[in-house]
Amino acid sequence: MSETFPRIEPLGEAALLVRFAPRLDDAANRACVAFRAGLQAALPEGVTETASSLGSVLVRHDPGAADAVKSALDDLLAARDWSAVDPPERRLWQIPCSYGGDDGPQLAEAAAMAGLSVDAAIAALSSARVRVLALGFAPGMPYLGILPEAWDLPRQTGLTPKVPEGALVVAVRQFVLFGTEAPTGWRQVGRTLFGCFEPSRTRPIALSPGDEVTFPSVSPGELRDRAAEDSDRLGGATWEVLR
Amino acid sequence: MMEVVSCGPLITLQDRGRPGHLSQGLAEGGAADRQALREAEALLGTIGAGLEIPGSPLTLRLTTDTRIALTGAEMSADVDGRPLVWHAAHPLPAGSVLRLRPGTAGIYSYLHVTGGFDAPEVLGSRAAHLIANIGAPLAPGDRLDHAPSVGAASRVTPADRFGGGLLRIVETPQTRLFPPDDLTRFENTAFTRDPRGNRQGVRLASNGAGFATEGQLNLLSDFILPGDVQMTGDGVPYILGPECQTTGGYPRIGTVIAADLPRALQALPGAPLRFRFVPLAEARALTVPAPQVTPLTRDPAEMGDLLGLNLIGGVVSAKETE
Numbered sequence: 007m008s009e010t011f012p013r014i015e016p017l018g019e020a021a022l023l024v025r026f027a028p029r030l031d032d033a034a035n036r037a038c039v040a041f042r043a044g045l046q047a048a049l050p051e052g053v054t055e056t057a058s059s060l061g062s063v064l065v066r067h068d069p070g071a072a073d074a075v076k077s078a079l080d081d082l083l084a085a086r087d088w089s090a091v092d093p094p095e096r097r098l099w100q101i102p103c104s105y106g107g108d109d110g111p112q113l114a115e116a117a118a119m120a121g122l123s124v125d126a127a128i129a130a131l132s133s134a135r136v137r138v139l140a141l142g143f144a145p146g147m148p149y150l151g152i153l154p155e156a157w158d159l160p161r162q163t164g165l166t167p168k169v170p171e172g173a174l175v176v177a178v179r180q181f182v183l184f185g186t187e188a189p190t191g192w193r194q195v196g197r198t199l200f201g202c203f204e205p206s207r208t209r210p211i212a213l214s215p216g217d218e219v220t221f222p223s224v225s226p227g228e229l230r231d232r233a234a235e236d237s238d239r240l241g242g243a244t245w246e247v248l249r
Numbered sequence: 250m251m252e253v254v255s256c257g258p259l260i261t262l263q264d265r266g267r268p269g270h271l272s273q274g275l276a277e278g279g280a281a282d283r284q285a286l287r288e289a290e291a292l293l294g295t296i297g298a299g300l301e302i303p304g305s306p307l308t309l310r311l312t313t314d315t316r317i318a319l320t321g322a323e324m325s326a327d328v329d330g331r332p333l334v335w336h337a338a339h340p341l342p343a344g345s346v347l348r349l350r351p352g353t354a355g356i357y358s359y360l361h362v363t364g365g366f367d368a369p370e371v372l373g374s375r376a377a378h379l380i381a382n383i384g385a386p387l388a389p390g391d392r393l394d395h396a397p398s399v400g401a402a403s404r405v406t407p408a409d410r411f412g413g414g415l416l417r418i419v420e421t422p423q424t425r426l427f428p429p430d431d432l433t434r435f436e437n438t439a440f441t442r443d444p445r446g447n448r449q450g451v452r453l454a455s456n457g458a459g460f461a462t463e464g465q466l467n468l469l470s471d472f473i474l475p476g477d478v479q480m481t482g483d484g485v486p487y488i489l490g491p492e493c494q495t496t497g498g499y500p501r502i503g504t505v506i507a508a509d510l511p512r513a514l515q516a517l518p519g520a521p522l523r524f525r526f527v528p529l530a531e532a533r534a535l536t537v538p539a540p541q542v543t544p545l546t547r548d549p550a551e552m553g554d555l556l557g558l559n560l561i562g563g564v565v566s567a568k569e570t571e
């Protein structure tokens with residue numbers, strides 16, 4: 007059965023799913039972010055919520071509005087090539103990260119799998135400018151990519167029993183920045199003290215899909231000093247708006 | 250205000266949740282049994298946030314005259330030793346001690362007051378979302394703020410949903426990845442609700458083989474919603490609940506329609522559950538009938554000590570003032 011993309015399919019009785027690709031693809035993910043922004047700019051009547059993920063856009067609607075919303079989505083999809091649309095306004099984040107040692111116990115292993123020395127791996131990871139492809143698993147927890155081919159590392163066969171909140175892990179050409187302490191099959195290469203979700207903040211969830219992020223390398227001491235001064239629990243991260 | 254005299258685990262404030270944050274990885278959450286909210290609303294008018302009680306004992310002391318509504322899974326309830334009818338609203342005077350004890354029907358019970366309990370809103374909702382670290386379970390000594398309220402006793406006819414049964418499902422984008430024979434077998438399988446389950450989802454048990462798609466470990470993670478019936482790696486289905494993760498990689502064989510989701514989540518361990526695919530148009534055309542409320546006539550068979558009854562519910566008590 008061959009499938010064509012993008013395609014619109016129902017998800018339950020009160021949502022439509024616009025899928026741009028069946029597998030991880032940078033252009034399709036950009037299209038998701040741009041299409042959702044286009045949708046939010048002129049929300050069709052009856053739409054109650056939109057969201058973008060790795061390869062799709064979810065459009066929740068009033069149960070009676072399915073046909074009208076479907077037709078509006080068809081029109082919007084046809085209006086342009088969404089993978090070629092300039093990205094919407096977004097933030098560029100710099101999130102300090104301490105690589106290796108106790109803060110990144112699997113850095114050496116991951117570097118060897120990528121065919122790099124530890125120093126070269128830190129240089130590569132700390133200079134990679136990645137995009138928030140999707141948020142999920144825990145509130146505000148980002149999947150970031152897409153990293154160069156060398157980082158197409160398989161997940162571990164066994165799970166690491168737990169990584170701390172703020173752990174930076176790597177697999178399948180992506181970073182995940184853990185929003186909570188959890189077990190994982192991804193390899194921990196570094197540690198940030200970035201709180202993905204903090205209910206007491208004016209902006210409880212810091213990141214949005216489409217935001218761009220780098221993880222500059224800092225020493226374990228500098229990481230902790232900067233985090234201690236950061237009352238917003240962003241671990242010393244800074245950001246600017248990109249237009 | 251109410252004071253928590255004693256309570257069991259995992260009693261939380263719930264409302265209709267916080268929609269609008271799926272893109273940020275935060276599930277809508279909110280009450281597991283939305284029908285119980287409709288019934289409480291029919292009894293009280295506005296309900297705001299109420300207590301969701303997952304089969305845990307709870308004793309509360311009221312400090313103001315308060316009209317409460319008891320909906321969802323029936324518990325054994327009494328106020329100062331006088332039994333209270335479930336699926337009903339009762340005006341209670343200040344000073345009353347309300348005791349709720351687990352019953353044998355359903356999982357989630359609800360206690361509401363007119364206007365709701367007050368608590369800080371996080372992202373537009375007072376609902377606890379424990380996995381996301383929002384809110385906390387009730388603890389002895391907690392105080393629950395709310396406005397005083399009065400009114401008559403009344404009864405609501407509960408929608409039938411507490412004994413398991415048939416769940417109508419619609420197709421998902423992954424349904425056709427399952428072989429046609431497996432879809433037929435899925436509809437013909439008598440499942441039971443497994444003991445393992447919580448607000449994230451409930452596991453189902455059956456005697457037959459599992460259900461799997463080809464290449465299901467390679468699917469791109471995509472949105473999941475409450476009601477989705479997700480097949481895990483070993484082919485065991487889970488019906489996802491209000492605190493399910495926002496995205497997932499395992500295929501969903503179908504989605505339980507909104508009208509039947511309370512039946513799925515209220516099924517006790519061991520309760521029978523079956524699935525039947527229905528056309529999407531049929532599911533969308535369904536309307537849930539408005540709950541019917543009638544005055545609560547006091548049947549002596551349902552009363553304890555007649556002399557202890559508050560026969561003039563709604564009159565302000567002089568026992569205690571706030």
